[in-house]
Structures are given as structure tokens and as C-alpha cells.
Amino acid sequence: MDMTLVVGSKTFSSWSLRPWLLLKQMNIPFKEVVIALNQVSTRERIRQYSPSGRIPVLLHGEVRIWDSLAIAEYLNDLFPEKKLWPAKIEERALARSVSAEMHSGFAAMRQQMSMNVNKRFATPALSDDTQGDLKRVFEIWNDCLARSGGPFLFGSFSIADAMFAPVTTRLTTYSIPLTGAIEKYVQTIAALPAMREWIQGAQAEGEG
Numbered sequence: 001m002d003m004t005l006v007v008g009s010k011t012f013s014s015w016s017l018r019p020w021l022l023l024k025q026m027n028i029p030f031k032e033v034v035i036a037l038n039q040v041s042t043r044e045r046i047r048q049y050s051p052s053g054r055i056p057v058l059l060h061g062e063v064r065i066w067d068s069l070a071i072a073e074y075l076n077d078l079f080p081e082k083k084l085w086p087a088k089i090e091e092r093a094l095a096r097s098v099s100a101e102m103h104s105g106f107a108a109m110r111q112q113m114s115m116n117v118n119k120r121f122a123t124p125a126l127s128d129d130t131q132g133d134l135k136r137v138f139e140i141w142n143d144c145l146a147r148s149g150g151p152f153l154f155g156s157f158s159i160a161d162a163m164f165a166p167v168t169t170r171l172t173t174y175s176i177p178l179t180g181a182i183e184k185y186v187q188t189i190a191a192l193p194a195m196r197e198w199i200q201g202a203q204a205e206g207e208g
């Protein structure tokens with residue numbers, strides 16, 4: 001049965017990037033529908049697919065899943081052999097914790113460093129709250145990478161990497177100085193063929 005992922009503009013839609021990257025990276029075939037954000041028709045177009053009025057949405061037969069983390073969990077249920085979460089229960093618990101923390105937190109960073117993969121800005125004066133958010137993201141990454149040995153947060157690519165992928169692009173867009181394991185991790189995500197494909201798609205939109 002075909003799967004269709006409805007996403008927002010690739011330039012801006014950080015929530016959409018997560019399940020899109022997960023599907024691509026795990027070689028799960030899907031069709032995509034892209035809805036341009038910030039247009040007069042955006043709200044109405046999203047409503048055709050999404051009861052919450054938000055995207056991403058995954059359409060699979062009669063099943064509709066809205067919300068990036070719910071989509072990731074659905075894919076994990078559908079494709080257990082793909083090991084979208086780490087194999088060990090302790091690692092899985094940690095991966096779910098950091099993914100949920102990303103999903104529900106970091107409001108200051110999201111607001112001050114909104115995703116725009118087509119732009120590069122000089123490092124802005126970061127608010128205390130944004131600095132606190134970045135400090136916590138780096139703490140999570142350093143901890144996970146030290147435990148797993150990399151190159152991804154839990155060794156091989158998992159839902160946790162998909163959840164944090166938009167943060168890696170924000171660090172580049174806003175020229176945040178990086179060192180050591182953090183810099184290497186950002187480079188690892190940027191070098192993924194799927195990530196390059198998303199960015200090419202964003203460039204083709206000519207937005208931002």
C-alpha cells in the first residue's frame with residue numbers, strides 16, 4: 001500500500017524534515033505532497049489532509065497520522081526490521097527521552113533561530129533562553145555520542161537523529177561556532193544524501 005507524506009516548504013518546515021529524512025534514510029518508498037507555507041491558500045490546503053491544521057501528515061490507506069513523532073512511531077511499528085529505535089531497551093528509553101525533549105521543548109531556540117536552509121546569517125546575539133537551549137542540545141549530543149561512539153546519536157541512524165536534524169541546519173544557518181564531537185555530528189548529518197536532497201528541494205523552491 002502506497003504511503004504519502006504531506007510536508008511544508010522544504011526551506012522552512014522543520015517538523016516536516018524529520019519524518020521525510022527518516023523515510024529516505026531508511027529506504028522506505030513514499031510519495032510526497034509539498035504545501036507552500038505562508039501563502040493565502042496554506043491553511044485550506046493543509047486542512048484537506050490534516051485534522052490538526054498542521055503538517056507533516058502521513059497517509060497510509062485509511063490511516064492518517066499527523067505529528068512528526070507519531071509518524072516516526074507508526075513507521076517503527078510498521079517496519080520493525082528497520083530498527084528505527086535502538087535495539088537495547090535502555091538505549092531505546094534514552095532515545096525516546098531525548099526525542100520527546102526535542103519535540104516538546106527548545107521554544108526559545110526555535111523562535112530565535114527559525115529554520116531556513118537557504119540562508120546564512122552572521123552569528124546573532126543569542127538570548128539567555130536560546131543559549132540555555134543550545135547548551136542543553138549540546139549536552140544531549142555529547143552524552144549520546146560519547147556513549148555510542150557515533151557517528152549517529154545511538155551509533156546507527158535512528159529516529160533521534162531525525163528529530164534533531166533541523167537543529168543541525170539551524171546551527172549552520174546562524175553561523176554558531178562549533179567544535180569537537182558537535183561539529184563532527186553536524187557535518188555527518190549534512191553529508192547524508194537524503195539531507196542533501198532535501199536542501200536541493202528547498203533551493204528549487206526559491207523561497208527565503
Ligand SMILES: N[C@@H](CCC(=O)N[C@@H](CS)C(=O)NCC(=O)O)C(=O)O
Nearest residue numbers: 008013014015054055056067068069
Ligand atoms: N507538533 C507538530 C508540529 C507541526 C507544525 O507546527 N507544523 C507547521 C509547519 S512546520 C504547520 O503546519 N504550520 C501551519 C501553517 O503554517 O499554517 C509535529 O511534530 O508535527
